[in-house]
Amino acid sequence: MSATESKDGGDAILERMNNNQVMGIYGTRKWRFLFLTFALIIMIYAFDVLLDLRQFAPVGNHRNWTKFGYDRQASVHGRMKCKQFTAELPNITRERHALAPDAFYNLVFNNTYLDEIEFIHKAHGICDRENVGEFLFMVKLISDATETAASFRHAIRKTWGSVRKRSRWSIRVVFAIGQTENTTRTNAIDKESRRYGDIVQGTSADSYLKLADKTIMSFRWQQEYCSNAMYVFHGTHDIVVNMDKLIAWVDDFYLHNTSSERVYFGYPMFNPRILHEGIYKLYSPVQWPAGKYPFYHPGHGIIYSMSFIRQMNAMFCRTPITNPDDCYLGAIAEAMGAKEYYFRNFHADYNGKINKNVVYLHLGHTGKMKRNETEMYEWMAEIYNGFIK
Ligand SMILES: *[C@@H]1O[C@H](CO)[C@@H](O)[C@H](O)[C@H]1NC(C)=O
Ligand SMILES: *[C@@H]1O[C@H](CO)[C@@H](O)[C@H](O)[C@H]1NC(C)=O
Ligand SMILES: *[C@@H]1O[C@H](CO)[C@@H](O)[C@H](O)[C@H]1NC(C)=O
Ligand SMILES: *[C@@H]1O[C@H](CO)[C@@H](O)[C@H](O)[C@H]1NC(C)=O
Ligand SMILES: *[C@@H]1O[C@H](CO)[C@@H](O)[C@H](O)[C@H]1NC(C)=O
């Protein structure tokens, strides 16, 4: 009896102790939990501040724009070949954390077939209308030969693309198009080129799966016929740009001298996985060692400096040409040792709301809805007016 009592009593004590202990542990856990949550919030906040601080580029002492590849006087140099482009091959060293294939570092490819790209239209004269005392800022948009693309161009010319001057910049817009076999479309593009003089059309393919060829064509045009542009905004036709915000960035690059050397700027894809099927599937003549791409900015909107474009053109001649094109450019940027430098509010996907904080809105799939010229213009004008209101 007494043993049982004692056992019962002992159990009761044990239970109380356990309860106490449980309560004790629970108390500690609660504090630890609160503390960790608090620390996490602080860390996220600090990380945020750090990210935002990255927008302030280091300030340099020297300004020699010639060194940056910008050519104030001449705007028309004429055709160049890989032989000339590769004179500007950057110094390449593979870092330990590099993700791009070896072929981006040992430069054994020899893509001299790129030299066969001819220009059907080259927006003759668009870059030499610069006023004295102003610098040229180029907006170069990848477009295509379809009718929908023509509606986009029409809408851009009448909305944000009509801004021709801001701050110290003369602003010019060109559209890069590949070659199409459809004679109706070819004739329409010829007519558009005569009328607006802003079409850069090359004999490169016009299809999505050959986007890199069209991008390369547009980079070559930039250096061959428009090297007096100090900076270039390279994008696609399905975006609406807040020009004041874009120019604020370009001014910032201009004022912070050293950062103007090799600008590759936008808002990147983070930890981008390499896809092996679907529309964004990887097409490359070499194996990619990692499951993800190097740091890259999505092709719908990137700011480049002329020095960056020149080195890119050199690298196109020596690296395995890969699609999607923006991932390819990112791999080259990694090999070139370009700075991973970005701004969080550079772009957003358009979701029906106007986000005034961003530099541009990407219309993406919402833009692919069938719209005729008038409708496309009204739609884009509404979004653009939302920015400037
Ligand atoms: C840029 O360089 C010029 C000439 O070297 C200098 O006068 C100017 O202060 C520099 N600007 C900045 C923001 O460093
Ligand atoms: C600027 O750089 C170019 C090419 O590196 C050089 O030829 C030129 O002398 C430099 N100009 C000045 C003012 O330093
Ligand atoms: C590459 O490195 C060599 C030697 O360090 C240097 O002389 C050359 O100017 C560098 N080229 C470029 C484009 O930075
Ligand atoms: C690249 O190919 C061209 C034409 O076949 C040749 O003339 C040139 O020497 C090659 N260059 C290299 C670096 O292999
Ligand atoms: C050419 O394009 C026009 C207009 O987009 C289209 O109606 C026509 O079917 C196309 N022709 C061919 C042969 O694809």
Ligand SMILES: *[C@@H]1O[C@H](CO)[C@@H](O)[C@H](O)[C@H]1NC(C)=O
């Ligand atoms: C465009 O579409 C709208 C609505 O469908 C129509 O009212 C308008 O006439 C069309 N405009 C042109 C130029 O085809």
